[in-house]
Amino acid sequence: GHDWDIFNINDVCNLHDPSPPFCFLHSHQKSTRNSILGDQYRWPTTIPYYLEDSLEMNAKGVILKAFDQYRLKTCIDFTPWSGEENYISVYKGSGCFSSVGNQHVGKQRLSIGSNCDRLGTVEHEFLHALGFWHEQSRADRDDYVNIVWDHIQPDKKHNFKTYDDTLSSALGVPYDYGSVMHYSKTSFNVGSEPSIVPRIPHFMDVIGQRMGFSASDLTKVNRLYRCTKSSTFVDSCDFELENICGMIQGPGEAKWEKRSSVSGGPPTDFSNMGQCEGKGFFMHFSTASAAPGGRALLESRWLYPKPGAQCLQFFLHNSGAADDVLNVWVREDDLVNPKLKLFKSISGGVMGSWELHNINLNVTRKARVVFEGVRGTGPSTGGFSLDDINLSSSKCPQHIWHIRNITRLLATTPNGEKVYSPRFLSPAGYSFQVNERYLATYFYLTSGPNDHGLKWPCPWQQVTMALMDQQSDIRQQINMHRMVTTDPHKMLTDGTEYYWDDPRKVGYKVTASDGSFYYRGPGTGTSSFLTHSRLKSRNFIKGDDAFFLFSLEDISHLLESWPLVRTAVQAEDSLVKAADQGAPRGAAGNPAAVTAVVGCVAAMAVLVVSMVMARNAWEKRRRRESDEVVIIQDMPWFIEVSV
Ligand SMILES: [Zn+2]
Numbered sequence: 001g002h003d004w005d006i007f008n009i010n011d012v013c014n015l016h017d018p019s020p021p022f023c024f025l026h027s028h029q030k031s032t033r034n035s036i037l038g039d040q041y042r043w044p045t046t047i048p049y050y051l052e053d054s055l056e057m058n059a060k061g062v063i064l065k066a067f068d069q070y071r072l073k074t075c076i077d078f079t080p081w082s083g084e085e086n087y088i089s090v091y092k093g094s095g096c097f098s099s100v101g102n103q104h105v106g107k108q109r110l111s112i113g114s115n116c117d118r119l120g121t122v123e124h125e126f127l128h129a130l131g132f133w134h135e136q137s138r139a140d141r142d143d144y145v146n147i148v149w150d151h152i153q154p155d156k157k158h159n160f161k162t163y164d165d166t167l168s169s170a171l172g173v174p175y176d177y178g179s180v181m182h183y184s185k186t187s188f189n190v191g192s193e194p195s196i197v198p199r200i201p202h203f204m205d206v207i208g209q210r211m212g213f214s215a216s217d218l219t220k221v222n223r224l225y226r227c228t229k230s231s232t233f234v235d236s237c238d239f240e241l242e243n244i245c246g247m248i249q250g251p252g253e254a255k256w257e258k259r260s261s262v263s264g265g266p267p268t269d270f271s272n273m274g275q276c277e278g279k280g281f282f283m284h285f286s287t288a289s290a291a292p293g294g295r296a297l298l299e300s301r302w303l304y305p306k307p308g309a310q311c312l313q314f315f316l317h318n319s320g321a322a323d324d325v326l327n328v329w330v331r332e333d334d335l336v337n338p339k340l341k342l343f344k345s346i347s348g349g350v351m352g353s354w355e356l357h358n359i360n361l362n363v364t365r366k367a368r369v370v371f372e373g374v375r376g377t378g379p380s381t382g383g384f385s386l387d388d389i390n391l392s393s394s395k396c397p398q399h400i401w402h403i404r405n406i407t408r409l410l411a412t413t414p415n416g417e418k419v420y421s422p423r424f425l426s427p428a429g430y431s432f433q434v435n436e437r438y439l440a441t442y443f444y445l446t447s448g449p450n451d452h453g454l455k456w457p458c459p460w461q462q463v464t465m466a467l468m469d470q471q472s473d474i475r476q477q478i479n480m481h482r483m484v485t486t487d488p489h490k491m492l493t494d495g496t497e498y499y500w501d502d503p504r505k506v507g508y509k510v511t512a513s514d515g516s517f518y519y520r521g522p523g524t525g526t527s528s529f530l531t532h533s534r535l536k537s538r539n540f541i542k543g544d545d546a547f548f549l550f551s552l553e554d555i556s557h558l559l560e561s562w563p564l565v566r567t568a569v570q571a572e573d574s575l576v577k578a579a580d581q582g583a584p585r586g587a588a589g590n591p592a593a594v595t596a597v598v599g600c601v602a603a604m605a606v607l608v609v610s611m612v613m614a615r616n617a618w619e620k621r622r623r624r625e626s627d628e629v630v631i632i633q634d635m636p637w638f639i640e641v642s643v
Helices: 057-073 119-130 154-160 201-205 215-224 406-412 532-536 567-581 591-600 602-630
Strands: 046-051 077-080 087-091 096-098 107-112 145-147 196-198 233-237 257-259 282-286 295-299 308-318 325-332 340-347 354-363 367-374 383-392 399-403 431-437 440-446 461-467 480-485 508-511 517-526 546-554 632-634
Touching: 046 057, 057 077, 057 107, 057 119, 057 461, 057 480, 096 119, 107 119, 119 215, 119 480, 196 201, 282 295, 308 325, 308 340, 325 354, 340 354, 354 399, 367 383, 431 461, 431 517, 431 546, 440 461, 480 517
Parallel strands: 046 077, 046 087, 087 107
Antiparallel strands: 096 107, 096 632, 145 196, 233 383, 257 282, 282 383, 295 367, 308 354, 308 383, 325 340, 325 367, 399 546, 431 440, 440 517, 461 480, 461 546, 508 517
């Protein structure tokens, strides 16, 4: 398949208003008069949205997942439109594009077209809608990148303009090569030569990432919208600080200790892998020194998650006895019934390495998370170690695929040979599997124990495949996501069978070395999940290990058309609004004047009103034309490939 790592900009400049690249200003710095994106271009922090029928099912699921990223990492939330004056209506246009900022047009459309159904791309388009331009449009960009004008398609050169910095502000954030809003090195280029060359060569392969928000992207959103908290983030702890994030020890003799290494393992923490001197701590309960039956409690501070589903993620290193147990409890603030609720008991498992655990909690009020280590009776030379704990108000990924020694695997796996994950079961009962082939990632339905009772072809199950960025704080993780939805109408290329039919019917037999077998259906995914240089960026690999997170979810409820809310009223509203905002303000455009005329001669009033209407319509048209100029068009990143 052909992979796109470029994106297009049709035009980013409003002809009526030479808009600055970063069109927002600190209110204390400058009047917003010169800026297309002053306060009036902001959305409320909870943005009403509408998903139009034209959207692909996979795109709908991806959009909702992108909203979850906003909820976790910013104070921006999204709510289904229920008649609010202005809202974002998402549809499938010819590409990925958006206007910049809240245009106050009532229904403001944003397009997620073919191949735009990627998490980073949706985040990018919504950043435009929130009021952000491309990173390399910043006034100071010439200090950081060279624009190679000779290598740019002649009719696209306008996309590389800069603007007077009296008109723009980057919200005090330094130039960010890693922004999800930055062009790639080959955007609008001719041939294969780069059109943008970072002045620091290291960033050549960094620019153009579409994995997700960079730290600076988040700083800018949070500054522009004056965010103080996000709606779903609850807590994160890497145990680097002396106060251990406000955690407390329970009563009893056995205690958890803050350590940087343990002779029985682990030799280092997980966050830093021992690479930073004087840093790199974790909490350890030594079962080597505890008496049999000894218990040690480590309790979080009081936390205030949103009621409902929460995901507790942490890394656990077990070097203790086979019968040592780690219990994960929740202590809710309930005076009537103040007992602990057990959510998970972990014993044995993979020993001697840092392992990721995801535990779904269900807390309805203020609560503490409690880690209880229990000493067994078997011989122990180590114990339990905890690091990089995160709690958020969201569902956990369903499955984890831990790939060890991935560098060696990538180096030694011949191109073309695939590495398959174990088979997993979705909540609905579908069996599936993912493979890796030199960073190409594909999803397959496989035969499983429930197949006789399942619907075939498999309808509207969406898989989320994420390569985890093993950053300590979940808010700073830029996981690489890929999502695929099973369309039950999709046919195999020869047109004889349904693509997502029972793998026993459309798949082939896979025999394991022990003689057991199963069936694997056709796969769908992407041939370049991630480039090698991007794989080495961030913390996708830590200690030479990588973690894939998978979920397979039923999204058939997204098939239904969304109810339209008071559309007629909406149309009238926007007509009046267009008049209110029309630039020339003559008597004819003044509602007070219109009222006066109505009081005099009714017939005349009708005439005047229709003139007003005509003017409104003209204004609306003009506005729409000028809006088209500020709509930012992006090219999709990947082309879907099937194998
Ligand atoms: Zn864009």
